[in-house]
Amino acid sequence: MGKANNKLKRLIERTKELILAVLSAVLISSFIISHTKVPTASMVSTINPGDHLIVNRIPYYYRDPIRGEIAVFHFEEDHLIKRIIGVPGDEINIESGQVYINGKALKEAYLNHKENTYLYAGSKVKFPYIVPDGYYFMMGDNRSNSKDSRVFGPIARKEILAKAGLCIYPFDRVGILK
Structure with missing residues (x-):
């Protein structure tokens, strides 16, 4: 027994x-943290299709997102990953392929083809555009291949889930995302 x-x-x-x-x-x-695999080319060359990322939920528990950060957010039935371009109250304008924030040209060293920042026909957003309180304007780094806030409008703060932090695969791309 x-x-x-x-x-x-x-x-x-x-x-x-x-x-x-x-x-x-x-x-x-x-x-706290989670893993995601990137399915699309909307953030090339910062993030490539097939990259595996660790995303951090902690920062957005105690502070709001900051312009320039790469964030994961909920949109319709998907989780998307884009760069935060505009924060509440910002005036966003796009002219001749250049993004302007509050009348000043946005310096975007992460873009590999600046001239690909264009407006979408039939967009919900008309420029210049003021980002409403509680919303963020998100754009992919690969602007010619990114469905983003130029098309579907701003993203509510409550839909922004995590800050992209680290690429863990492929091994030749391991590092902190900027």
Whole structure:
């Protein structure tokens, strides 16, 4: 009887450890950091299709997003990743392929083809555009291949989930995203 009791105790202990490990992993990936694989080319060359990223949820619990950060947000049924171009109250304008924020040309060293910043016909947004309170204007770095706020409008603060932090794969691209 003693051996059976010991085996049962060990089984219960292992099951408890497994449940705690799974619960910890779920909590960490839901509230702290998570992994994502990028499916599209909207952020090339900063982020390429197939890149694996670690995104950090913590910063947006205690502060608002900052212009220039790369963020993951919920849009319709998807999670998208884009750069924050405009914050609440900003006036966004696009003229001759150049983005202007509050009348000043935005310096965008991360773009590989500046001349590809154009307006979409049939866009919900008319420029110049004032970003409403509680919203953010998001754009991909690969502007000719990015469905972004130029098309679907600004993103509500509550839909911005995480800050993109680290590329972990492929190994030749490992590093902090800028």
